[in-house]
Amino acid sequence: MISVMEVYQLLPKTNCKRCGLPTCMAFAVALISREKTIEDCTPLLEEAKYEKKLAGLRELLAPILSADATETGMVIHPEKCYGCGNCVVACPVNVASDPKGTAIGRGPVSGKAILMVEDGVVKCVNVDECRRFGPEKVLCNACIATCPSKAIEFI
Amino acid sequence: MAFCTGCSLLCDDIVVDLDGGKIGKTMNLCRKGHAHYSSISSGRLTPSVDGSEVGVEDAMMAAAEVLAGADNPLLFGWGGSTLEAQRAGVDLAKKLGGAIDDPSSYSQGLITEKIIAGDLPTCTLDDVRNFADVSIYWGDDPSSSHPRHMSRFSYFPRGEKRQRGYEEDREAIVIDVRKSPTAQIAADGFFKITPGGDGAFIEALVASLAGKIPKVEDKKRMLNLGTKLRKAKFGAIFTGQGLAHSLRGDLSGFVSLVGKLSEITRFSVIPTLGDYNTRGFNQTLFDETGHVNSVTFKDGVRHGQEFSIARLLDSCDAVMVVGSDPAAALPAAIAKKLAKAVTVAIGSHRNMTTDFAKVSVPMAVAGIEAGGSCLRTDGVRVEFDGLVGSDHLSDVDIIKRIMEAV
Amino acid sequence: MAGGKELTVITFRGIFQEVEEARGMYSDGYRDQSAVVALDGGDMKEMGVEAGHPVHLETASGDVVVAAKLSEEAHPGVAFMPASPWSAQLLSGEVGEDGFLELKMFTVRASSGGGRVTSIEEIEAVIRAP
Numbered sequence: 001m002i003s004v005m006e007v008y009q010l011l012p013k014t015n016c017k018r019c020g021l022p023t024c025m026a027f028a029v030a031l032i033s034r035e036k037t038i039e040d041c042t043p044l045l046e047e048a049k050y051e052k053k054l055a056g057l058r059e060l061l062a063p064i065l066s067a068d069a070t071e072t073g074m075v076i077h078p079e080k081c082y083g084c085g086n087c088v089v090a091c092p093v094n095v096a097s098d099p100k101g102t103a104i105g106r107g108p109v110s111g112k113a114i115l116m117v118e119d120g121v122v123k124c125v126n127v128d129e130c131r132r133f134g135p136e137k138v139l140c141n142a143c144i145a146t147c148p149s150k151a152i153e154f155i
Numbered sequence: 156m157a158f159c160t161g162c163s164l165l166c167d168d169i170v171v172d173l174d175g176g177k178i179g180k181t182m183n184l185c186r187k188g189h190a191h192y193s194s195i196s197s198g199r200l201t202p203s204v205d206g207s208e209v210g211v212e213d214a215m216m217a218a219a220e221v222l223a224g225a226d227n228p229l230l231f232g233w234g235g236s237t238l239e240a241q242r243a244g245v246d247l248a249k250k251l252g253g254a255i256d257d258p259s260s261y262s263q264g265l266i267t268e269k270i271i272a273g274d275l276p277t278c279t280l281d282d283v284r285n286f287a288d289v290s291i292y293w294g295d296d297p298s299s300s301h302p303r304h305m306s307r308f309s310y311f312p313r314g315e316k317r318q319r320g321y322e323e324d325r326e327a328i329v330i331d332v333r334k335s336p337t338a339q340i341a342a343d344g345f346f347k348i349t350p351g352g353d354g355a356f357i358e359a360l361v362a363s364l365a366g367k368i369p370k371v372e373d374k375k376r377m378l379n380l381g382t383k384l385r386k387a388k389f390g391a392i393f394t395g396q397g398l399a400h401s402l403r404g405d406l407s408g409f410v411s412l413v414g415k416l417s418e419i420t421r422f423s424v425i426p427t428l429g430d431y432n433t434r435g436f437n438q439t440l441f442d443e444t445g446h447v448n449s450v451t452f453k454d455g456v457r458h459g460q461e462f463s464i465a466r467l468l469d470s471c472d473a474v475m476v477v478g479s480d481p482a483a484a485l486p487a488a489i490a491k492k493l494a495k496a497v498t499v500a501i502g503s504h505r506n507m508t509t510d511f512a513k514v515s516v517p518m519a520v521a522g523i524e525a526g527g528s529c530l531r532t533d534g535v536r537v538e539f540d541g542l543v544g545s546d547h548l549s550d551v552d553i554i555k556r557i558m559e560a561v
Numbered sequence: 562m563a564g565g566k567e568l569t570v571i572t573f574r575g576i577f578q579e580v581e582e583a584r585g586m587y588s589d590g591y592r593d594q595s596a597v598v599a600l601d602g603g604d605m606k607e608m609g610v611e612a613g614h615p616v617h618l619e620t621a622s623g624d625v626v627v628a629a630k631l632s633e634e635a636h637p638g639v640a641f642m643p644a645s646p647w648s649a650q651l652l653s654g655e656v657g658e659d660g661f662l663e664l665k666m667f668t669v670r671a672s673s674g675g676g677r678v679t680s681i682e683e684i685e686a687v688i689r690a691p
Contacts, residue, residue, distance in 0.1 A: 081186065082302045082336070082576050083185035083302060084186075085183070085307070086306045090306075095313065105306055105307035105311065106183075107170065116183075117182065120186040120188065121189075148298040148299075186576060187580060193583070193584070296573065299574060300576075332639075350639060350666055396574075396665065397665065400663070403657065403661040404660060466656060483645070483649065487622060487684075490649065507586070507646060507681075510685060511685075
């Protein structure tokens, strides 16, 4: 988990409002929730004295910005994954949408599963169906709690 | 749907894209299964005699010659063979008057024998999925060894009487000496024991079931476990190497515990076996002789530890190893005996045993390159076809060819 | 066996070891997953071993050098090792009075250092030696 304070420490802390938000703290929150991008902080990009902070911020946020991070903030660490399918079978969205496949422990059959195992490693598709997605999101953690190797996290 | 022989769960819902006869993208294979599938294109065994590459026919003839010339041959391995090859292997051992054994003689053979003989109650993994509300993993870490065990059968799936999901409907208990990946999932259901402490745990649990104060540090937790198991509607105990080795061949306490549980409610034992068809070999030999391993056909049928690989390497004069690598698994002192013995190795890949062998015969990978049948770790029979073409002979064809030539 | 710390070793199997074994047991990957010993943090301090450093393990039956790994759990006096040709070099191979062949638990002398990690070729050479 990336904390707001960690991100804030790497911002200019001038509350210049050029990003459209009232404070750098608010901008830090927006960066983590991916409502803003680093590029929205123009001073950080343009002023040489922030060079180190910018590099640090890019490194810190790399997991969020990587292609692995789905829009729900789910990050899969393929190098840790066993491909066991515990998350696939425990996922409430899969259970509801794929009763003859993942719900009973098998591979997906309905075409509506959002977690599945491909080439021995779990992957997330149809991400807009995840319960953590959208305005009515819930903090479901079925895929994390069932993982034997901490291969999934939400950021 | 394709089929996976990567472990003894024999997953049958595998989807494989065949890209011009080659394995492409796969769905539903676990990490271990995916590695198993990928392995067909690397590290394959080549036919050889005395270190020189030969044609496969010559290698089989050399193998037959070794066996025909032996007074006390040992045929070992078989967990990585189809039922058809195992059957042929037992016939070959009979024809030769030799001994036959498998790695169960130094792992879970005794537990499997009690299950096959009906001395321990059992059920299928499908029963577990449909009915089990308590799963006990004892000295067993299927998350690592049989990655889809918990998701396909024993903890996470919905089943006939288990419709509400694992949090409400199921309980996972792990008894182990370390916090294994399976123990990680069981969280509060993990009971950590000291190395070799399984016997003491059994005693404490038996006491707890009888309503007596168990002689353990955390008495309350043990009593709670007893209550939990008493209340179970359908319990399953999955045994692993850890339990088998800790009990050192004396299963009396374990059998009595399962007996006590069975008086109270329904409890079944299913071993978590390593190779894809260990259960098949144990059953095949049991059907023939009444024993699951360590049998000789010299002067009638005899069984005993003296006919296990660990003991027999002192006296046998030829060894045929099929689909196994005892040289890597057994203690160095025993591996040394194997390296000195005249050995025929039949296998799909190069390993330490094939490195030491006089004769090597390559075989197809069953389930990917050849069809056949086998028994899942719970004894359910499964039949499968090959998926891709291969230049390699199947295991049963090799054994039969050798038998003809002996 | 002189010097070093006495430890009870328990063997186990991990999934990545099995994955590397399927890829081929003569690979660096298989060695990296197999030739390791997971140690208790306190024991490591006492022995002066750091994670990733070589550890010499010795019994009356044989010796190997493997890489140290720090366990997340505390388990003083106990070490965990993948069941592999490396751990097999340390097993006695004697069948007990109860007829059982011990493969899972044994006592070793462990000490820091010992040079580089033993290779599988070296193990094969030891097994072949007269």
